[in-house]
Amino acid sequence: MTSQDQPPHDLAPGEPFVLRGVHVPATFTAFEGGAEIVTADIAIEQGRIAFVAPSLAETPSAWRDIRLDRMMVWPCFVEAHTHLDSTQIWARSPNPDGTFGSAASAIIADRETHWTPDDMRRRMDFGLRCAYAHGVRAMRTHLASQNEQIEQRWEIFSEVRAAWAGRIDLQAVPLISTDVLADDVWFARVLDVVRRHGGVLGGFAHVSPLVDASLERLFDAADKYGLALDFHADETDDATSDIVRRVATLADRRGGGMQVMVGHCCSLAVQDETEVDRTLDLMARAGLSVVSLPGCNLYLQARAPGRTPRWRGVTLLHEMAARDIPICIGGDNCRDPYNPYGDFNPLESFQDAVRIAHLDHPVGDWPLSVTTTPGALVSQAQAIVAGAPADLVLYRAKSYNELFVRHGAGRLVMRDGIFVDAPLPDFSELD
Incomplete structure (x- = not known):
C-alpha cells in the first residue's frame, strides 16, 4: 500500500x-x-x-x-452457512479420496477421538479470528448434534459466542439427520438446546420414508416457538432428490410467513426444466431463502477416481434471482474433510461464485449475497x-x-x- x-x-x-x-x-x-x-x-x-x-x-x-x-x-460480511465445530482438522484428519462418504467417516472418527471442550474452543476461536480479520460481522454455524455430546457442544458454542460478543454475532443450527429427528426423545433434546441457546431449528434432510413427517414436526415446532428454520437440502447430483420442493410445499401451505433457509440445493441443476420451474415458483411463493456453497460443492460433487467432473455443483442462482428469491453465498466447511480449503473469507466465497456461476457482466447486485441479504436473515450488515x-x-x-x-x-x-x-x-x- x-x-x-x-x-x-x-x-x-x-x-x-x-x-x-x-x-x-x-x-x-x-x-x-x-x-x-x-x-x-x-x-x-x-x-x-x-x-x-x-x-x-x-x-x-x-x-x-x-x-x-x-x-x-x-x-462487513455475514457468513450465512459454515461449520465452526469441525474447522481446522484437515491436518490431522484429511479426506483420503475427496468423496462425500469419506468426508463423513473422517469427521465422525475425528469427533469421537479429539473433540474435547478445549479442542473445540481452540479451533472455533482460531476460525473466528480468521473471520474477524476478513471483515465478518455475523455468522451462522451448524453444530453436530447427533450424539450424546449434543448438550455439551451447544454449551461450548454459547461460551464462545459470549466471548466474541460485540465482534462477531453468532447463531447456531443443529446438524442432525431428519431421520434421527423422527425419534421423539431426540427431537425433544434438539428442540431443547435450540430454544435454550437461542438457535435456529433444522437439520440435514434427505429423501427417506421418515422425511415428510420429520419436516412437518420441525415446521410445527418452529411455528409454535417462533423459530427460524434452516436445512441442508439436496446436496447431491441425484435428480430424484427433491427436499427443496418438499420444504417449499410445507412453507407455502403455512402461508409463507416463516423464515426458512435451504442450503446447497444442488440437485435442481440436474432436474427436468419443467419440474425445476415449478419448484422455483413454489420457493418464491413460499418465501424461502437460499444459501449456495460453491467452494465446498465444487470440491465434493461429481468426484470419481480418474474421471473429470462434468458439472460444478452449484444451484440455479440466476433462475432464483429472476424470481426475487433471497440468495446468500456461504463458505460452508473450512479446512476439514468436507473441504480442505477456505479461510472464513466471504470475499473468497463470492469470487468463487462469480467465476463458477458467471455472476458477472454485470456483477450488479450479487455482492449483496455475502452482506446485506444474509444480514437480513442472520444479523447485522447494512x-x-x-x-x-x-x-x-x-x-x-x-x-x-x-x-x-x-x-x-x-x-x-x-x-x-x-x-x-x-x-x-x-x-x-x-x-
Whole structure:
C-alpha cells in the first residue's frame, strides 16, 4: 500500500472524519446512474455513517479528510452457512479420496477421538479470528448434534459466542439427520438446546420414508416457538432428490410467513426444466431463502477416481434471482474433510461464485449475497448509507477486476468507525 492508502495513526476515538475518493459498489449505496462502482466520500461520526456523497462534495470544514483514493469499500460480511465445530482438522484428519462418504467417516472418527471442550474452543476461536480479520460481522454455524455430546457442544458454542460478543454475532443450527429427528426423545433434546441457546431449528434432510413427517414436526415446532428454520437440502447430483420442493410445499401451505433457509440445493441443476420451474415458483411463493456453497460443492460433487467432473455443483442462482428469491453465498466447511480449503473469507466465497456461476457482466447486485441479504436473515450488515454502523472492509482496488485478480489484497477493517488491528492467526497455533 502507498501512504495514501493507510489511515492516519493519530485518529482519535470518536473524531469525525471523511473517507475521501473511495470506490463503492453502487449496489451498497443509494446512488443512481448506472455505474457499477461509484466514487464517493463517506463521512463517519460516533461509529456511524453520517452521510455518503459523490466525491468532492461539500462537507463540514471541521471534519478531518482521509484520502484513500485506491480503496474499495464494502460493508462487513455475514457468513450465512459454515461449520465452526469441525474447522481446522484437515491436518490431522484429511479426506483420503475427496468423496462425500469419506468426508463423513473422517469427521465422525475425528469427533469421537479429539473433540474435547478445549479442542473445540481452540479451533472455533482460531476460525473466528480468521473471520474477524476478513471483515465478518455475523455468522451462522451448524453444530453436530447427533450424539450424546449434543448438550455439551451447544454449551461450548454459547461460551464462545459470549466471548466474541460485540465482534462477531453468532447463531447456531443443529446438524442432525431428519431421520434421527423422527425419534421423539431426540427431537425433544434438539428442540431443547435450540430454544435454550437461542438457535435456529433444522437439520440435514434427505429423501427417506421418515422425511415428510420429520419436516412437518420441525415446521410445527418452529411455528409454535417462533423459530427460524434452516436445512441442508439436496446436496447431491441425484435428480430424484427433491427436499427443496418438499420444504417449499410445507412453507407455502403455512402461508409463507416463516423464515426458512435451504442450503446447497444442488440437485435442481440436474432436474427436468419443467419440474425445476415449478419448484422455483413454489420457493418464491413460499418465501424461502437460499444459501449456495460453491467452494465446498465444487470440491465434493461429481468426484470419481480418474474421471473429470462434468458439472460444478452449484444451484440455479440466476433462475432464483429472476424470481426475487433471497440468495446468500456461504463458505460452508473450512479446512476439514468436507473441504480442505477456505479461510472464513466471504470475499473468497463470492469470487468463487462469480467465476463458477458467471455472476458477472454485470456483477450488479450479487455482492449483496455475502452482506446485506444474509444480514437480513442472520444479523447485522447494512448498506453504506447514512445512519448505518460504520462496519466496513476496505480493499486496495478501484474495480472488481482489480479486487478479484489480487484476491482482496491490502485489506483494512473498520468496526464502529475505528480501524482495527486484526491480523490473521498463524497456522502454527494449531500444531
